[in-house]
Amino acid sequence: MGETLAGRYELVDPLGEGGAGVVWRAWDHRTRRYVAAKVMRQSDAGSLLRFVREQAVRIEHPHVLTPLGWAGEDDRVLLTMPIVSGGSAATLVGDHGALPPVWVATLLDQLLAALEVIHAAGLVHRDVKPANLLLDATGGGLPRVRLADFGVAAAVDQPRLTHVTHAVGTLGYAAPEALTAGWDPDPRADLYGAGLTAVELLTARRPSDATDVAAELVRAEVPVDLARLLLDLTAADPKDRPDSAAAARAALASTGLVARADDDLGAHGVEVFDQLPPLPRGWGSGGPEPAGPHRTAPDATGQVPDAPAAGSPEADPGTDATRTEIGPATREEPRSTRGAGGAPAAVDPPAAPPRRPARPMPRLGLALVTLGTLMVVVAAVLLTR
Amino acid sequence: MTVERNRAEQVELYGEPLADVFARLTAGLHLSQAGLARAIGMSPPMLSQLGSAHRVKIGNPAVLHRLEALQALLEEVEAGRVGEDELPARIEAVRDSSRTWSTSRLDLAATPAAGTDRDVVEATTVRQLLRAVASGADLRRAADLLHDDVPGLAELVRTYGLGSPEEAAAHLRRHRELF
Numbered sequence: 001m002g003e004t005l006a007g008r009y010e011l012v013d014p015l016g017e018g019g020a021g022v023v024w025r026a027w028d029h030r031t032r033r034y035v036a037a038k039v040m041r042q043s044d045a046g047s048l049l050r051f052v053r054e055q056a057v058r059i060e061h062p063h064v065l066t067p068l069g070w071a072g073e074d075d076r077v078l079l080t081m082p083i084v085s086g087g088s089a090a091t092l093v094g095d096h097g098a099l100p101p102v103w104v105a106t107l108l109d110q111l112l113a114a115l116e117v118i119h120a121a122g123l124v125h126r127d128v129k130p131a132n133l134l135l136d137a138t139g140g141g142l143p144r145v146r147l148a149d150f151g152v153a154a155a156v157d158q159p160r161l162t163h164v165t166h167a168v169g170t171l172g173y174a175a176p177e178a179l180t181a182g183w184d185p186d187p188r189a190d191l192y193g194a195g196l197t198a199v200e201l202l203t204a205r206r207p208s209d210a211t212d213v214a215a216e217l218v219r220a221e222v223p224v225d226l227a228r229l230l231l232d233l234t235a236a237d238p239k240d241r242p243d244s245a246a247a248a249r250a251a252l253a254s255t256g257l258v259a260r261a262d263d264d265l266g267a268h269g270v271e272v273f274d275q276l277p278p279l280p281r282g283w284g285s286g287g288p289e290p291a292g293p294h295r296t297a298p299d300a301t302g303q304v305p306d307a308p309a310a311g312s313p314e315a316d317p318g319t320d321a322t323r324t325e326i327g328p329a330t331r332e333e334p335r336s337t338r339g340a341g342g343a344p345a346a347v348d349p350p351a352a353p354p355r356r357p358a359r360p361m362p363r364l365g366l367a368l369v370t371l372g373t374l375m376v377v378v379a380a381v382l383l384t385r
Numbered sequence: 386m387t388v389e390r391n392r393a394e395q396v397e398l399y400g401e402p403l404a405d406v407f408a409r410l411t412a413g414l415h416l417s418q419a420g421l422a423r424a425i426g427m428s429p430p431m432l433s434q435l436g437s438a439h440r441v442k443i444g445n446p447a448v449l450h451r452l453e454a455l456q457a458l459l460e461e462v463e464a465g466r467v468g469e470d471e472l473p474a475r476i477e478a479v480r481d482s483s484r485t486w487s488t489s490r491l492d493l494a495a496t497p498a499a500g501t502d503r504d505v506v507e508a509t510t511v512r513q514l515l516r517a518v519a520s521g522a523d524l525r526r527a528a529d530l531l532h533d534d535v536p537g538l539a540e541l542v543r544t545y546g547l548g549s550p551e552e553a554a555a556h557l558r559r560h561r562e563l564f
Contacts, residue, residue, distance in 0.1 A: 095427055095445070204445055
């Protein structure tokens with residue numbers, strides 16, 4: 001018998017480990033279906049804040065993956081989401097290498113459609129990257145993107161939740177302006193992330209501060225219209241980017257590369273596999289099997305075995321090297337000492353320092369200041385305990 | 386039969402069927418199939434497709450690079466230069482290694498284990514070196530290009546790049562006296 005949380009969600013097997021907890025396949029006894037459940041400890045204030053933000057996102061759209069609900073019990077909270085079984089765009093690149101332009105244009109089109117509604121709702125995602133583009137297991141057919149992980153999404157005009165000014169995002173994908181102090185969330189930062197994501201899908205190379213996007217696109221022989229749009233999206237100055245996701249999407253449509261049906265994809269051998277492991281003993285498609293002697297779900301504190309990514313934007317052991325290369329998948333860095341002693345609620349546990357300075361050079365200094373600030377904040381937390 | 390043709394193409398590209406490569410690595414490094422997939426950055430379903438020769442080629446160069454790094458690690462284990470207790474950390478290091486060509490590095494075996502045939506060791510080094518810089522298909526194309534003008538070089542590329550270690554060692558033995 002697996003552990004049941006909140007009298008409702010029975011944990012079946014771990015699907016992966018994310019930045020803010022373990023993602024489980026869970027059986028929802030109330031709705032009688034499997035869900036992905038991100039289980040977090042309440043002691044981690046940083047994750048809790050993200051959790052609050054994430055569960056507040058309620059957008060109904062075919063390309064946006066939003067939480068189903070949440071529950072808290074004792075020292076743990078869990079956030080449930082629909083299970084998405086095809087891994088992420090990062091998984092796809094790990095399996096196939098550089099993707100054909102028609103695939104990338106199609107994925108980018110769906111991503112921009114998702115960003116359109118998110119931005120229309122007054123939100124900025126702030127962490128657009130391949131590992132957050134989850135995919136349905138559509139095999140060789142038309143892919144379906146579900147933009148996930150709203151843990152760091154922010155309202156454009158909403159007061160900050162903490163006194164510490166934050167820069168969030170994943171190094172390498174974050175827009176240059178998003179890494180400067182006092183930056184207010186701007187939808188065009190998501191367009192930058194979308195552009196770099198497309199570049200990575202086309203080249204199978206992770207972006208870094210040394211990436212010469214134009215040279216990479218030429219080397220990958222990307223069609224000129226698409227390359228031009230990606231250069232616009234990844235412009236350092238937000239003013240040089242398309243005005244909106246809708247405008248970028250229109251430019252993308254005019255390249256003629258976006259597939260609308262299976263046949264438009266051509267025969268490239270690209271396939272979005274079903275990444276879900278088989279259900280453990282005692283579990284069937286209809287839930288727990290009473291005939292089974294013992295169900296084998298381990299308790300929620302157990303180690304996560306080798307399991308493919310599914311249902312979780314962060315759970316992508318195959319190809320999401322972000323965590324391993326630069327610390328947590330998503331970093332929240334305090335940028336100001338203002339309020340450091342007062343409300344350090346949103347500071348993540350100290351992470352490995354960034355592997356490289358962020359995009360423009362002056363940020364090396366900023367990174368050092370940040371590191372110093374982080375240490376002060378951590379000290380403040382320890383002292384006030 | 387498609388699977389047989391695919392397997393033959395894998396031999397051309399990688400020197401042997403990928404099923405053999407995967408089996409040796411899982412056994413020698415104590416990894417599950419899923420653990421191996423995770424270490425090289427490929428999904429388990431894709432690993433299974435390649436292992437069963439339903440697909441021929443590893444599409445992502447960085448993944449191939451990590452696979453080669455694991456093979457090099459296995460050789461070190463077999464030569465007794467890496468202890469079993471160091472394995473988890475070494476595998477983790479391969480998994481975390483950078484995904485770009487420019488910064489990833491393939492360590493060729495540095496010192497031969499005692500008691501091994503010098504010809505075999507040296508031929509293997511050349512073989513690894515060729516395969517580190519070019520794919521099987523590249524080597525074959527290069528050999529074809531050289532064939533008319535410099536047949537000796539074409540044979541060298543073909544023997545060391547595409548042949549078995551034994552063939553390469555025999556080639557070296559035949560030519561050593563000319564050094």
